Every structure is written in C-alpha cells, then in structure tokens.
Amino acid sequence: MSLLSYFFGTKQKTASVAKERLSLIIAHERGTNRAPDFLPELQRELIAVISKYVNVGPDDIKVQLEKQDNCEILEVNITLPEQPQR
C-alpha cells in the first residue's frame, strides 16, 4: 500500500471485503442448506387442507423457517383470494 493511500485510506481493506462477501453467502447458504426436509411436505399438506375450504393455489402459501440466535421461527404465510369461495 502506498504512502498516500495509507494516509487517505482510499482503498478498502481486503479483510472487510472478505467479511462482507462471507456474510452474504453464508446467510444465503444457511437459508437453502439448512431448511429442514419436512418444509416442502408441510407446504403441500397445508395447501391440500386449506384448499378444501378456501380456493388457494400452490403459490399462495409460503412456508419459511427463520433462525434468530437460539430461537427458530416457522413462518406460514397464506394469501387468501379477495372473494373466498365456500
């Protein structure tokens, strides 16, 4: 590193670049690799049950598992159609 950039700090340090890249890729991979096996199955069954009562399609139900520290949150998001059919 040259004397000038030493004083003015123009160049971003590679370690912080590494940290930034890693935090992105790790967050992404945790989401995809660590999703429990039962999630797709759960999603299918939820659709089957809910569509008995409400007209929902496979894309209207989102099942997600989030992890915050020691707490896992299972998030089930169901979008109901504007006029539910009986």
Next chain:
Amino acid sequence: MARVIVVTSGKGGVGKTTTSASISTGLALRGYKTAVIDFDVGLRNLDLIMGCERRVVYDLINVVNGEANLHQALIKDKHCENLFILPASQTRDKDALTEEGVEKVLKELGHMGFDYVICDSPAGIERGAVMALTFADEAIVVSNPEVSSVRDSDRILGILQSKSRRAMEGREPVKEHLLVTRYSPKRVEDGEMLSYKDVQELLRVPLIGVIPESDDVLQASNQGTPAIHLKDSDVATAYQDVIARFLDEDRPLRFVTYEKPGLLKRLFGGK
C-alpha cells in the same frame, strides 16, 4: 460412556490433525484417559503427526470388521501415559466405515474407562467426515481466517446440526467450539486478514481459542511430536490455553494483538 469430541472443518489443510494431536495430548497431560481416532480412511496421517507410524499394526477398520480387538489396535503414545492412538486404514476406502461399527468402537472405549475420545475428521463432507461427527458430544470446528475455510466451516456446522445423533434424536445439541488457526495479528491489523471476531461473528459459535501462524507447527510435524509439547512456543501455549478453556477454566486470549512499530518506522518503513 466416554465424552466424544470431533475435530472438524470441512476444508482441508486448516489444522485438524495438528489440533487433534495437541488437544488429545493436552487432555492426557491433564490426567484424562484419552483416545484419538483417525477417521481419514485411505489417507492416514495422524500416526505421523503423533510419531507412531512405525508401530501401526491394526487400524480402525480392522476393529470395525472384528479382525482385531481394540487392545491390539490401540497404540500407546510415546510421551503420555494416558494417551492412545487408533490409526486409520490405508488400504480400505471410506465405505468400510459403518455407523454400527463406529458406535461399537466408541462404546467399547467407554467400557475401557476412557474419559475422552477425540475424532480426527477427514476434510470434506463425505462419509468419513459424517461418521467422525455422528456420535459427537462436542465439536471443535477449526477455521482459518480466510473465505473458503469460513464458508466450509459453516457448511460443516449445518451438518453437525442435522446429521449428528444428538440432532437426529432431538437431544441436547452438540456443544460447538470455534478454533481459529494460522492467525496473523499483523495481517489483521493491516486489514489483510479477517479478525477472529469477524470469524466468530460470521459463524456464531463460541470461541475456544486462537492459534497463531507459526513455523513451529512444521517443526513439530517433522519430528512427529504434537505441537503442544514444544518448549517456548506460542503455539504450544495457545493449545494449552484451549485445553484450559475446554475444561471451563478462565483464560484470556493471547497472541491476538500486534505490537505496532513506532511512528518513525510507520512513516518511513511502509507497512
């Protein structure tokens, strides 16, 4: 039942075997009856690092297959009274390792009065690595402050949390420890290397120690002496601290700060 500790990392060459050798030696020096098992079937190496390569007669696969018993296969360490080495097979492939076989060996070690069993995992996430962590009670995840190593450590943590017996049976999870190795405080100071805090923040695992980058590790492996035995070596001291923290003793981190040179040197001496 002996307490089973896996030393794992995902990536190769980060210091798993060096760490397994020093951790097992350190525990034995503290008076615990300890066995260290090489799970790298096909690429045996722990015997060289422990300096017992010429005394290998039987190996882990022989015991798993019932071709030898544990008493015949275990090699007594040349330095420590309470330390025994179970080498990997060189002639078989990793498929020779079965879950039942490994479980049987671990149970028998428990019956023989072992306090700790250290499982030296092979690199990768294949069968050998999974077998090494399956029965773990605790895991020491070895990581270098470098992108590919940290990413692979995160992968292996995911496998620990899904494929270990403790995870499968819904018991208390495997106790995880992060060990950062090949650490260079100067490069961290210069912004060229991830700090141990960065690595810990990324992996979110409690830190058990930081091992400085050192020529001593090569010196130790050249001689077949675990690094923890070296006299006047920062690496040996750092591993002794790891053992102390493992045994719940309080030890502040050492070898993680770089002494800055004076102002004149910084102005004219560049880096």
